[in-house]
Amino acid sequence: xxxxxxxxxxxxxxxxxxxxxxxxxxxxxxxxxxxxxxxxxxxxxxxxxxxxxxxxxxxxxxxxxxxxxxxxxxxxxxxxxxxxxxxxxxxxxxxxxxxxxxxxxxxxxxxxxxxxxxxxxxxxxxxxxxxxxxxxxxxxxxxxxxxxxxxxxxxxxxxxxxxxxxxxxxxxxxxxxxxxxxxxxxxxxxxxxxxxxxxxxxxxxxxxxxxxxxxxxxxxxxxxxxxxxxxxxxxxxxxxxxxxxxxxxxxxxxxxxxxxxxxxxxxxxxxxxxxxxxxxxxxxxxxxxxxxxxxxxxxxxxxxxxxxxxxxxxxxxxxxxxxxxxxxxxxxxxxxxxxxxxxxxxxxxxxxxxxxxxxxxxxxxxxxxxxxxxxxxxxxxxxxxxxxxxxxxxxxxxxxxxxxxxxxxxxxxxxxxxxxxxxxxxxxxxxxxxxxxxxxxxxxxxxxxxxxxxxxxxxxxxxxxxxxxxxxxxxxxxxxxxx
Amino acid sequence: xxxxxxxxxxxxxxxxxxxxxxxxxxxxxxxxxxxxxxxxxxxxxxxxxxxxxxxxxxxxxxxxxxxxxxxxxxxxxxxxxxxxxxxxxxxxxxx
Numbered sequence: 001x002x003x004x005x006x007x008x009x010x011x012x013x014x015x016x017x018x019x020x021x022x023x024x025x026x027x028x029x030x031x032x033x034x035x036x037x038x039x040x041x042x043x044x045x046x047x048x049x050x051x052x053x054x055x056x057x058x059x060x061x062x063x064x065x066x067x068x069x070x071x072x073x074x075x076x077x078x079x080x081x082x083x084x085x086x087x088x089x090x091x092x093x094x095x096x097x098x099x100x101x102x103x104x105x106x107x108x109x110x111x112x113x114x115x116x117x118x119x120x121x122x123x124x125x126x127x128x129x130x131x132x133x134x135x136x137x138x139x140x141x142x143x144x145x146x147x148x149x150x151x152x153x154x155x156x157x158x159x160x161x162x163x164x165x166x167x168x169x170x171x172x173x174x175x176x177x178x179x180x181x182x183x184x185x186x187x188x189x190x191x192x193x194x195x196x197x198x199x200x201x202x203x204x205x206x207x208x209x210x211x212x213x214x215x216x217x218x219x220x221x222x223x224x225x226x227x228x229x230x231x232x233x234x235x236x237x238x239x240x241x242x243x244x245x246x247x248x249x250x251x252x253x254x255x256x257x258x259x260x261x262x263x264x265x266x267x268x269x270x271x272x273x274x275x276x277x278x279x280x281x282x283x284x285x286x287x288x289x290x291x292x293x294x295x296x297x298x299x300x301x302x303x304x305x306x307x308x309x310x311x312x313x314x315x316x317x318x319x320x321x322x323x324x325x326x327x328x329x330x331x332x333x334x335x336x337x338x339x340x341x342x343x344x345x346x347x348x349x350x351x352x353x354x355x356x357x358x359x360x361x362x363x364x365x366x367x368x369x370x371x372x373x374x375x376x377x378x379x380x381x382x383x384x385x386x387x388x389x390x391x392x393x394x395x396x397x398x399x400x401x402x403x404x405x406x407x408x409x410x411x412x413x414x415x416x417x418x419x420x421x422x423x424x425x426x427x428x429x430x431x432x433x434x435x436x437x438x439x440x441x442x443x444x445x446x447x448x449x450x451x452x453x454x455x456x457x458x459x460x461x462x463x464x465x466x467x468x469x470x471x472x473x474x475x476x477x478x479x480x481x482x483x
Numbered sequence: 484x485x486x487x488x489x490x491x492x493x494x495x496x497x498x499x500x501x502x503x504x505x506x507x508x509x510x511x512x513x514x515x516x517x518x519x520x521x522x523x524x525x526x527x528x529x530x531x532x533x534x535x536x537x538x539x540x541x542x543x544x545x546x547x548x549x550x551x552x553x554x555x556x557x558x559x560x561x562x563x564x565x566x567x568x569x570x571x572x573x574x575x576x577x578x
Binding site: 095096097099191192193206207232235236238298300301303304305307308315319322323324325326327329333334335336337338339340341342344345346348353354356357358360361364371373374375376377378379380381383415416419429430431432433456 | 486491494495496497498499500501502503510513514516517518519520521522523524525526527529532533534535536537538539541543544546555558559561562563564565571573574575576
């Protein structure tokens, strides 16, 4: 059962081939057997999962089931789950039992999806390898010495290892697309505002966006259908209709114009990764697409401006973790200042502290114009580059990440080198556009992902473009060696 | 752009983060290398470019000034480190 896609599992449940309880037990067993080596989960919610599965079976028996009733998924541990620990990968929230459900969690539950647990992640979603988690690193199912990418590395690894058919994630600078690429699964970061941020622990609020992982574009379309939509509780939620993502999956690609930014194929791109990407683009040409060279002249400024904007927003967002109302509190505080500084100093890990300090510095008196204002001006230039490019082409394509998965420990002590892993994904968040990664081959036995970037609210187009490729390739069906 | 130990200690204080004396140098080194990366922004002239704060340039929605949340003090305080009589406890602030 574990090798079936969400679409196949939903069909099996509908046809009565197995119950949700049987399916849920089978996957929980698999998690119990394989997760000790992967560490993809922070919390496995065995009892609530079985209760949800039995409820789904009852709904089906009563004729009240929807398209995905009884299908198991996992949530990144950044989404608040009522009564279940929501740690965000941090010691400071290790004892935090969320008092409410995130909108995304609520919507998934309403659709009858069964939550198997909460997946591992870089602390507060700050990282590209899942190594900054308080709960230890997740390992890549394709090679246990390799990182799964990050920050949503637990979700990507769990889907790749067939522990769950789908999972949620969040993407602030590449945190869905880059781990999808490194683990050989399909991942979509929707347009900023498409999926509600309510109950999703904030890192950088003008960039954060929830999305989904699956093995196929069809599965991601099914999950996005459940997750997307206007939410009055999120002040930046987009009040835009949600299309039927399944309806256009099979649209032909004849005449599709694909833009290839020359800045995404230059220095820094691993030659083997480049070769795999070229082959996948040839596949698109055979599907009838036209490839056009384009330019995103300010692409090189994306990482520098991101590492002002994201830290500035995080220094403000993470001020709420003060040891007073919830979360970790230090032992025997001498006074209020000691309580704040030691609770935060002991509760946050090194990378989170680095980013809070960079943000605090950039926003401090006398530096605002040189850093934050400058970064926001560059953000506009980057956004204008994309608007100009997307006026000429339907989608933009290139590698998701410049290399395949790197080894554990390889970059963790050198933050700037780690940041470069997101060189092709970060600009998309600055512009607020939707982006997707699909598996298109291997280099050195590790997966390579192809990124596609679409216009605002063009998720249906990206899913269609990915689905057509998956109809003529089998990279997404390859099984990693864990078992 | 390079930060010294004294500057790092000052930033840590502003951010309310206790950083051990032994770690200050490594933070100074890492933060300096991040600021060096950030300094690449200076290569482009942005005179007259309007800053972009929201990717879709949407205005914040307003709502009527009405109570929309129920009182859930008990549920919220059940996860607090220290409470008494419905109040959050911290070390004494005023003598």
